[in-house]
Every structure is written in C-alpha cells, then in structure tokens.
Amino acid sequence: MFIHGAPGIGKTATVRSVFRELGEYTSKVMPIYVNCWEDSTTYSVMSRIAERLGVRFRRGERLNEIMALTRSRMDEVGGIAVAFDEVDKPCEHYFLYKTLSLGKSSVFLITNKKEFMAYLDPRIRGRLTPETLEFKPYSHEETERILDERRFTAFVPRCWDKDAFELVVEEAFKLKDIRSGLFLLLESGRVAEIVEASRRIEKRYVEKAKKNLAGFNIRGSPDLRDDDKLILELVKENPGITSGKLYELFQQKGGRMAKSSFRRYFKKLIDQKLIRREFTSKGFRGRSSKFFYVGGF
Ligand SMILES: Nc1ncnc2c1ncn2[C@@H]1O[C@H](COP(=O)(O)OP(=O)(O)OP(=O)(O)O)[C@@H](O)[C@H]1O
Numbered sequence: 001m002f003i004h005g006a007p008g009i010g011k012t013a014t015v016r017s018v019f020r021e022l023g024e025y026t027s028k029v030m031p032i033y034v035n036c037w038e039d040s041t042t043y044s045v046m047s048r049i050a051e052r053l054g055v056r057f058r059r060g061e062r063l064n065e066i067m068a069l070t071r072s073r074m075d076e077v078g079g080i081a082v083a084f085d086e087v088d089k090p091c092e093h094y095f096l097y098k099t100l101s102l103g104k105s106s107v108f109l110i111t112n113k114k115e116f117m118a119y120l121d122p123r124i125r126g127r128l129t130p131e132t133l134e135f136k137p138y139s140h141e142e143t144e145r146i147l148d149e150r151r152f153t154a155f156v157p158r159c160w161d162k163d164a165f166e167l168v169v170e171e172a173f174k175l176k177d178i179r180s181g182l183f184l185l186l187e188s189g190r191v192a193e194i195v196e197a198s199r200r201i202e203k204r205y206v207e208k209a210k211k212n213l214a215g216f217n218i219r220g221s222p223d224l225r226d227d228d229k230l231i232l233e234l235v236k237e238n239p240g241i242t243s244g245k246l247y248e249l250f251q252q253k254g255g256r257m258a259k260s261s262f263r264r265y266f267k268k269l270i271d272q273k274l275i276r277r278e279f280t281s282k283g284f285r286g287r288s289s290k291f292f293y294v295g296g297f
Pocket residue numbers: 005006007008009010011012013014111112146178179182
C-alpha cells in the first residue's frame with residue numbers, strides 16, 4: 001500500500017497504531033516498522049528487519065548472509081507486514097526489492113511526496129502493485145476535535161478560555177498542521193503558568209505563544225535540553241559538517257554528553273527533522289553523511 005499525505009497529518013501515528021493492533025490481534029503476521037530516515041541504506045534496512053525477526057547475526061555481517069538467515073527465519077513465521085516510513089528519504093530503494101524477495105511480505109510505503117512512485121526505479125516499481133491511500137487535510141471540525149482531545153488529556157479541566165482555544169484551532173487549521181496546534185496548546189499553557197502565573201489560559205497568552213511558533217523547532221520544543229540546542233547551533237554554523245567533527249566541536253564548546261548519549265540526541269534531532277542528513281556516498285555500507293540545519297517550517 002502506498003500512503004501519502006501532507007506533513008503532520010497523522011500518517012506515522014496511524015500506521016504505528018494499526019501495527020500495534022495487528023501485533024496484538026494475531027501472531028501470524030509480524031508487523032515491522034522501519035523509519036527510512038534512520039535506516040536509509042539497503043544494508044541497514046535489511047539488518048533492521050532481520051533484527052525485528054529475531055535473527056542473530058554478527059555486526060558487520062555481509063548482506064547476503066543476513067538475507068540467507070532472514071529467509072530461513074521466514075519459514076518459521078506466517079508473514080511480515082513492513083511499513084517503510086519516510087520512504088522517500090533514502091537515495092536507493094533496493095531494500096524494497098529485497099524485502100519482497102523474502103516472500104510472504106506486504107509492504108506499506110509512507111511519504112508526504114505524492115509523486116514518489118513515479119520516481120521509483122521501474123524495476124522495483126514493477127514488483128509493486130500498490131493500493132493508494134491518501135490522507136486528506138483535516139476539516140475545521142476534525143482539527144477542533146483532535147485538539148480538544150489533547151486538551152482534555154493534557155490540561156486540568158476548565159482552565160481554557162473559550163476564545164483562547166478557538167484561536168488555537170484557527171491557527172492549526174490555517175496552517176494545515178496539527179503539530180502547530182499541539183505546540184500552541186502547550187506553549188500557551190506554559191506562557192500562562194510560568195510567565196504570567198495565571199491559572200487560566202486566556203487569548204492573549206495564545207497570541208504570545210503564536211510569536212514563538214516560527215522558532216518552535218529550536219527553542220519552543222519542550223524536550224530540547226541545553227545540549228540539544230548546542231548541537232543544533234553547531235550544525236547551523238557549520239553546514240555540511242560530519243558527525244565526528246560535530247562531536248569534537250561539541251566537546252570543545254563545553255557539551256557535556258558522552259558519545260553514546262550524544263548519538264542518541266543527535267538521532268532524535270534528525271528524527272524531529274531539525275537536522276537534515278545528506279549522503280555523500282552510495283552503496284551498501286555507504287553511511288558517510290553530511291548534516292545541515294533545517295530552519296523553520
Ligand atoms: N487524527 C489525529 N488524532 C490525534 N492526533 C493526531 C491526529 N493526526 C495527527 N495527530 C498528531 O499530530 C502529530 C503529527 O502526526 P504524524 O507524526 O503521524 O504525522 P505524519 O503524517 O507522519 O507527518 P510527516 O509527513 O511529517 O511524517 C502527532 O503528534 C500526532 O499524534
């Protein structure tokens with residue numbers, strides 16, 4: 001199945017939720033979720049699938065060997081459903097071919113690029129006959145309902161002024177992006193509580209929160225800590241930097257994280273699309289990448 005739709009429309013959330021249910025419903029089909037931004041070469045995608053299937057292999061094992069081990073594991077499972085999220089990100093898509101060659105597999109390709117299929121290598125495209133599922137933008141009513149549910153879960157009852165909440169809905173609907181609505185809910189609450197010491201969330205706090213919307217990638221993001229910000233600043237100042245060089249600079253500038261946590265946070269920034277990765281070499285083990293800061297939405 002080919003799934004496409006605008007950013008922030010809920011593709012990832014939906015697929016993850018359906019896959020979770022599938023896993024609970026049956027043990028005959030094993031759901032496997034792959035984020036192609038994280039795993040972006042055939043080698044790393046196939047290693048990930050093998051890992052999820054419980055295949056044991058040595059680090060640095062050859063692709064052919066991993067495939068052989070996976071194939072024999074496939075004899076023991078009913079089938080696999082693999083979701084390739086952000087499938088447009090890798091520069092080669094041989095892994096689709098490889099996954100289908102395992103047999104008993106159905107694949108879900110998820111992207112916000114409607115035209116993705118057209119650019120796919122015809123030899124791979126020929127193997128796929130996908131149904132298409134388009135995620136359409138949310139109506140005003142749907143936007144309101146989604147945000148209202150979040151408000152209900154995240155806030156104490158009755159702390160929102162009516163016109164304040166309406167403004168959040170307006171903004172999110174106008175921007176066609178639920179994420180900005182979620183941000184505004186949180187940020188308005190933060191402005192009210194921390195900055196203004198108010199127990200109610202009034203419209204003027206939403207107005208203030210709106211000003212931070214543009215920069216919410218960096219500063220507003222609630223789970224960004226100081227070290228994360230330093231990483232971002234460094235990538236911003238040094239376009240095209242490699243991860244090794246970045247860690248060096250990070251330490252020089254007083255970054256406190258150990259290399260393993262640094263990697264984890266760096267990966268998170270990439271996942272959050274605050275940092276963009278660009279590959280400098282292709283091929284199975286070509287993992288050499290340059291990194292760029294992604295400003296604003
Ligand atoms: N129908 C919905 N109900 C509740 N929350 C939603 C809904 N749609 C989107 N969201 C929320 O909006 C945010 C963005 O959704 P998600 O990450 O699934 O978008 P996406 O379509 O995968 O975007 P992208 O193309 O950028 O990857 C998530 O926090 C998600 O929980």
